Amino acid sequence: MEHEHGPDCCCGESNTLTIEFDDDTSVECEILGTFEANGKEYIALLKQDGSEDILIYGFKEHEDDVELIDIEDEEEFQKAADVLDELLDDES
Numbered sequence: 001m002e003h004e005h006g007p008d009c010c011c012g013e014s015n016t017l018t019i020e021f022d023d024d025t026s027v028e029c030e031i032l033g034t035f036e037a038n039g040k041e042y043i044a045l046l047k048q049d050g051s052e053d054i055l056i057y058g059f060k061e062h063e064d065d066v067e068l069i070d071i072e073d074e075e076e077f078q079k080a081a082d083v084l085d086e087l088l089d090d091e092s
Contacts, residue, residue: 015030015031016028016029016030016031016048017029017031017045017066019045019055019068027047027048027049028047028048028049029045029046029047029048029055030045030046030048031043031044031045032044032045032046032054033087034059035083035084035087036083037079037080037082037083037084038076038079038080040058040076040080041058041059041060042056042057042058042059042071042080042083042084043056043057043058043059043066043068044056044084045057054084056071056077056080056081056084057069057070057071058070058071058080
């Protein structure tokens with residue numbers, strides 16, 4: 001999956017963003033890219049904490065900002081993760 005910065009880019013000029021969690025912790029993440037699964041848009045983020053963990057969120061773009069949406073349904077999350085796995089495998 002390739003992410004290109006441009007006028008329609010959801011992440012502004014930076015290819016990283018900081019995620020803040022409910023427990024007041026935060027982690028810097030590299031934006032791997034966006035993808036669609038089951039008619040919804042998702043964003044894949046690689047944690048920059050040395051763990052190689054990839055986070056998946058639903059997202060909506062608002063003018064100059066992005067809203068990350070927690071995926072609370074396990075089935076929806078699994079479908080999005082499966083699509084991401086396929087996209088990452090295709091790049092290898």
